[in-house]
Amino acid sequence: MVWVTGASSGLGYHTSLQMKQGGLRVIAGARSYRDKEGEAENGYRLFLDVTDDRSADEFTKKALALFGPPDVLCCCAGVLTLGACEDYTMEEIHQVMETNFVGQVRMIQRVLPLMRERGGGKIVLFSSVNGLLAVPYQGAYTASKHAVEGFSEALRMEVSPFHISVCVVEPGDHRSGSSKYRRRAQTDDPESPYYADYQKTIAKIDHDETNGSDPDRLGRIITRAVQKKRLPARLLIASPDQKLAVLLHRLLPKKLFQRILTFYYGGRLR
Numbered sequence: 001m002v003w004v005t006g007a008s009s010g011l012g013y014h015t016s017l018q019m020k021q022g023g024l025r026v027i028a029g030a031r032s033y034r035d036k037e038g039e040a041e042n043g044y045r046l047f048l049d050v051t052d053d054r055s056a057d058e059f060t061k062k063a064l065a066l067f068g069p070p071d072v073l074c075c076c077a078g079v080l081t082l083g084a085c086e087d088y089t090m091e092e093i094h095q096v097m098e099t100n101f102v103g104q105v106r107m108i109q110r111v112l113p114l115m116r117e118r119g120g121g122k123i124v125l126f127s128s129v130n131g132l133l134a135v136p137y138q139g140a141y142t143a144s145k146h147a148v149e150g151f152s153e154a155l156r157m158e159v160s161p162f163h164i165s166v167c168v169v170e171p172g173d174h175r176s177g178s179s180k181y182r183r184r185a186q187t188d189d190p191e192s193p194y195y196a197d198y199q200k201t202i203a204k205i206d207h208d209e210t211n212g213s214d215p216d217r218l219g220r221i222i223t224r225a226v227q228k229k230r231l232p233a234r235l236l237i238a239s240p241d242q243k244l245a246v247l248l249h250r251l252l253p254k255k256l257f258q259r260i261l262t263f264y265y266g267g268r269l270r
């Protein structure tokens, strides 16, 4: 039994679909499933808002009553708000952190007692290549994914004695994401001093995502991983050039790497 959050669209949808097609029993959670609960092609759909304690409790109660405790929790729910660090409203920062980081913690805390009780389990957190390196105008998202990376390392060490394994998935660009989850901060204002660089950067980000990797392939990789005895610590699922960027980020002096990245996104170099 696998619980997948953020399963109504993008990588969460494709992951739940591939899991179901791979023979796993899936509970698929998302806010869009409010009036559409029940069996579907990607699993048994239940309403879930990962930013809300009561919704997380209700989802857990219903999922347990339906099929018992989960063997695997896969936390795919996430949002992206593009904008300059200076321009984000506090509300935007909170919303990104609440969904992408706190939302995963909220669900993990609900399944851990169940997994400890039954003697083991698997937890898959969704980070991103942005959990390893920053991209301009994705400051809030990058911060949330770095938080996921740090949290998962502590979690892995703590739960390993209980036979619970933890995997962080780090997707590169995939062509699945829905534009309704790509919000824009106030940098969309032509009066913003960041406007010109921001427009060039988001055009490149849009282009890379539209031409990104196959989401079903990612779903199949995660499905195979959760079917093994223990999860790998991390799954970097990205194109060769994005994997190279991760390597260069590790090897090159920070300022040099950031100049290369700024050039790539068409920003101004100083």
Ligand SMILES: NC(=O)c1ccc[n+]([C@@H]2O[C@H](COP(=O)([O-])OP(=O)(O)OC[C@H]3O[C@@H](n4cnc5c(N)ncnc54)[C@H](OP(=O)(O)O)[C@@H]3O)[C@@H](O)[C@H]2O)c1
Pocket: 005, 006, 007, 008, 009, 010, 011, 012, 013, 029, 030, 031, 032, 033, 048, 049, 050, 051, 075, 076, 077, 078, 079, 099, 103, 126, 127, 128, 129, 170, 171, 172, 173, 174, 175, 176, 177, 178, 179, 181, 209, 212
């Ligand atoms: N696509 C990529 O290229 C890419 C790259 C790196 C990492 N990722 C990560 O992969 C995950 C999926 O992203 P995506 O771009 O593929 O999908 P997406 O199309 O942006 O879909 C986002 C999903 O998250 C759900 N969601 C948002 N807020 C939620 C909330 N409060 N409670 C429950 N569910 C919520 C949405 O469902 P509802 O609105 O129905 O709730 C939807 O199913 C995210 O964690 C993202 O950071 C994606």
